[in-house]
Amino acid sequence: MKRVKVGLWLWALVLFMGLCTTISSAAFLENRHRRKSTHPVPGTSSFELNRVGSSVVFPIHGNVYPIGFYNVTLNIGQPPKPYFLDPDTGSDLTWLQCDAPCVQCTETPHPLYRPSNDLVGCRDPLCIALHLPGTPKCDNPEQCDYEVEYADGGSSLGVLVKDAFYFNSTKGDQLKPRLALGCGYDQVPGSSHPLPLDGVLGLGRGKTSIVSQLHSQGLMRNVVGHCLSGRGGGFLFFGDNVYDSSRVDWTPMSSDYLKHYSPGSAELRFDGKPTGLKNLLTVFDSGSSYTYLTSQAYQTLTFLIKRELPRKVLREATDDQTLPLCWKGKRPFKRVSDVRKYFKPLALDFTTGGKTKTYELPPEAYLIVSSKGNVCLGILNGSEIGLQNSNIIGDISMQDKMVIYDNEKQMIGWASANCDKLPKTSSFSIGW
Known part of the structure; x- marks a missing residue:
C-alpha cells in the first residue's frame, strides 16, 4: 500500500x-x-x-x-x-x-x-x-x-x-x-x-x-482490565485500585510471546476430564468476539460436544448461518440457560512452576442463542482464518469475569464478577 x-x-x-x-x-x-x-x-x-494509586474506569457498550x-x-x-x-x-x-x-x-x-x-x-x-x-x-x-x-x-x-x-x-x-x-x-x-x-x-x-x-x-x-457482562455491557479500567488482588487467580504471562497477553500453554478439559489436548498456546484478546482453537483442538472439541448431545432434543440446524455449528430444539430457545444442561463445562489448565491455575468455561462462555432461536457454538476453527498455532480466548469466553493484565508484574488474573455495574467509588464520574 x-x-x-x-x-x-x-x-x-x-x-x-x-x-x-x-x-x-x-x-x-x-x-x-x-x-x-x-x-x-x-x-x-x-x-x-x-x-491505592490512581485508576480510570470506562463503561463498555455492546455485546x-x-x-x-x-x-x-x-x-x-x-x-x-x-x-x-x-x-x-x-x-x-x-x-x-x-x-x-x-x-x-x-x-x-x-x-x-x-x-x-x-x-x-x-x-x-x-x-x-x-x-x-x-x-x-x-x-x-x-x-x-x-x-x-x-x-x-x-x-x-x-x-x-x-x-x-x-x-x-x-x-x-x-x-x-x-x-x-x-x-x-x-x-x-x-x-x-x-x-x-x-x-x-x-x-x-x-x-x-x-x-x-x-x-x-x-x-x-501499567495495568489494564475488563469485565464483560453476559447480558451486554460491562466496564474497562486502567490502573490497579478497582479490584481485590487476593480474590484473583493469577498466572504468569509467557516470556516467549511478548507481543500478546499469553499465559502460555494450556491443557483442555471437557466435563472435568482430560481431552488429550495439551500445549495449547493461548492468547487473551478482547478484539475477538469469539474464541478460536487450532484445527486439531477444534475438531476434537466438536466431536466431544456432539457425542454428548441428546439427539432427540437437539439436532444440527444447517440452515442457520449465524455461526458454523448450530442446533435447533423442538421449539425456539430464548437464552443459553434453556439448554445449558445439555452441554458440558470446559476448562483450561495453565501450569507454571508446579502450580496449576484453571480458567473455567461454563456453557454460557461458549454458546449463544441466535435470532432464529437456535443454540450456536461460539468457538471457531482458528486455522481457517490463519491463526496457525494460536488459540484465542475471545470476548464470549471472558463474560462475567474480571480479567486483568498486570504488565509490571507480568501476570494475568481472572475472577468471577458482577460485570453489570461500574466499580463503586466516592468520586467517580463519567462524561464531560
Missing part, C-alpha cells in the same frame, strides 16, 4: 486549525459483524477499591451477539470531543479515523478527528517501538508513518500525533495527559462489514499502548 507523505500538508492543516481553536504543544482480529451500541451501563460493582462488538468512549483533543473506540488487548496502537484529509475512511459515529500540530518524529522512541522488530523508514524525519493490519484483512494507514486525552480518575482527579495516537487517513475495511466506530483503542503490551504511556508519565500502574 502506498504511503502518503503528509508532513507539509498536515502542518498546513493544523496551522489553519490553530487560528480557529486553541491547540497545545494490531493484532488478532477476526471477521466480525459489528454495529454501534450506545446504551449506558450504570451502577456499582461487587469489587471493593484498594484506594458478543447480536451486536458483535464492544466500544468505549474516550474524550480526545482540545477542546475534548467524544470518540467511540474498539478496546483491543491484541494490538498496541490507538488510532482514530482522521481528517488530514482522509483518503479513505469508513462510516463513523462522530465527525472525523482533526489532528493536533504535534507530530511524532521518526526517531522518537515511540515510533521506533511501534515498528519493532524492524525499523521505521524515515523518508520524512519529522513524521512517524504507521500501518496496522488485522487478521480479517482490515488495515489503517496514517501518522502518529500527540494530543490531549481527558480522564476522570477514581480519586476524583481530572487527568489531561498528552499521548501518542494514530491519525488514520487511509482505512481498508476487513472482510466483515465496516465497523461504525471512530477507531481502535490499543491496550496491548507495547510501549505505544495508552496504558503504557500513562504509566511512563507516572500517572498510574
Whole structure:
C-alpha cells in the first residue's frame, strides 16, 4: 500500500486549525459483524477499591451477539470531543479515523478527528517501538508513518500525533495527559462489514499502548482490565485500585510471546476430564468476539460436544448461518440457560512452576442463542482464518469475569464478577 507523505500538508492543516481553536504543544482480529451500541451501563460493582494509586474506569457498550462488538468512549483533543473506540488487548496502537484529509475512511459515529500540530518524529522512541522488530523508514524525519493490519484483512494507514486525552480518575482527579495516537487517513475495511466506530483503542503490551504511556508519565500502574457482562455491557479500567488482588487467580504471562497477553500453554478439559489436548498456546484478546482453537483442538472439541448431545432434543440446524455449528430444539430457545444442561463445562489448565491455575468455561462462555432461536457454538476453527498455532480466548469466553493484565508484574488474573455495574467509588464520574 502506498504511503502518503503528509508532513507539509498536515502542518498546513493544523496551522489553519490553530487560528480557529486553541491547540497545545494490531493484532488478532477476526471477521466480525459489528454495529454501534450506545446504551449506558450504570451502577456499582461487587469489587471493593484498594484506594491505592490512581485508576480510570470506562463503561463498555455492546455485546458478543447480536451486536458483535464492544466500544468505549474516550474524550480526545482540545477542546475534548467524544470518540467511540474498539478496546483491543491484541494490538498496541490507538488510532482514530482522521481528517488530514482522509483518503479513505469508513462510516463513523462522530465527525472525523482533526489532528493536533504535534507530530511524532521518526526517531522518537515511540515510533521506533511501534515498528519493532524492524525499523521505521524515515523518508520524512519529522513524521512517524504507521500501518496496522488485522487478521480479517482490515488495515489503517496514517501518522502518529500527540494530543490531549481527558480522564476522570477514581480519586476524583481530572487527568489531561498528552499521548501518542494514530491519525488514520487511509482505512481498508476487513472482510466483515465496516465497523461504525471512530477507531481502535490499543491496550496491548507495547510501549505505544495508552496504558503504557500513562504509566511512563507516572500517572498510574501499567495495568489494564475488563469485565464483560453476559447480558451486554460491562466496564474497562486502567490502573490497579478497582479490584481485590487476593480474590484473583493469577498466572504468569509467557516470556516467549511478548507481543500478546499469553499465559502460555494450556491443557483442555471437557466435563472435568482430560481431552488429550495439551500445549495449547493461548492468547487473551478482547478484539475477538469469539474464541478460536487450532484445527486439531477444534475438531476434537466438536466431536466431544456432539457425542454428548441428546439427539432427540437437539439436532444440527444447517440452515442457520449465524455461526458454523448450530442446533435447533423442538421449539425456539430464548437464552443459553434453556439448554445449558445439555452441554458440558470446559476448562483450561495453565501450569507454571508446579502450580496449576484453571480458567473455567461454563456453557454460557461458549454458546449463544441466535435470532432464529437456535443454540450456536461460539468457538471457531482458528486455522481457517490463519491463526496457525494460536488459540484465542475471545470476548464470549471472558463474560462475567474480571480479567486483568498486570504488565509490571507480568501476570494475568481472572475472577468471577458482577460485570453489570461500574466499580463503586466516592468520586467517580463519567462524561464531560
